[in-house]
Amino acid sequence: MTDDRWVPPPVLLTVDLVILTLRESRLQVLLVERGVEPYKGDLALPGGFLQHAEEDLITAAHRELSEEADLDVETLRLEQSGVYGAPGRDPRGRVVSVAYLAIAPRLPEPTAGTDAADARWQPVDHVLSGDLELAFDHRRIVEDGVERARVKLEHSALATAFCGPIFTITELQEVYEAVWGIPLDPRNFYRKVQKTDGFIIPAGSARKSATGRPARLFKAGRREVLYPPMVRPSESSNAKEQ
Structure with a gap:
């Protein structure tokens, strides 16, 4: 007798952060330079894998933001802005990412840490136009986050x-x-x-x-x-x- 029990596929879970602010009268997004493969040396959103099965998503988001950019997470109000899970979006396997958004004034210069070689603010229009290439599907995540921020200003x-x-x-x-x-x-x-x-x-x-x-x-x-x-x-x- 065959065992027809369904076995769920292996899925990895990450968080990615779209942090927006105004600097020099321009909307800017926080990006890090990846210090590890895949996409080593490329720009990406801060984020990463959950550390363990018991870690809460928002806790992971706060931890990654603190570790990769050394920003004071207590000053930021993070909200979920989307879930991204298309097959092939990450060469390490089937990876689903939960994105978080924050838009806040007068954010300081970031400091890179852990697996980020650098962290800096970049003009959003350079990302949306494609002048700045981002790792994974992070350009789409930025696009969705910026649109959500624009709607927030309307309401x-x-x-x-x-x-x-x-x-x-x-x-x-x-x-x-x-x-x-x-x-x-x-x-x-x-x-x-x-x-x-x-x-x-x-x-x-x-x-x-x-x-x-x-x-x-x-x-x-x-x-x-x-x-x-x-x-x-x-x-x-x-x-x-x-």
Whole structure:
């Protein structure tokens, strides 16, 4: 009598981290230079295998981020952004990766450790355009993470965290332009911001702008979820409006 019991295929589990911040008015992603095979010397997202069967996924994500880039994980709010398990995505075997995303202001320079030869911030647009090649399927993971971050700016007040305590509408607009990757019409942007009650509130006297005109000052309001949302214009419709 044959044994027809089903035997599950061997599957390895990893975590990968998409960490985004704004530096020099550009959206940037944390990348490491791999110090081990496969893809030794190539750029990749920080991440790695679970250490043991009892390790929780979020614990593994925090550990890998600390080990590979020496970032203070307590300052980052990680959220799952996707699961990637296509056959052949990793030459070491059938590997499924759970991706985590964080977008936060004023993150420090990373320091490489463990199996990373280097760690540094890189402009997101260089990754999305293909100018920077990434190991495995990490470009797709970055693409999905960036799109998720862009949606977060549509529906939450996250953008104000990237401004100072007091800011101008222009400074807030620059955050949206950096994350969304498109230029925005100032008049339309101002109108959308003003339509969302509690998003930003006036903060006293004006500041002299580059044009010589005084620019009104604002600070973040109490509203965390934006309604109506700050919907992204398409590049074509935004060009027509301008």
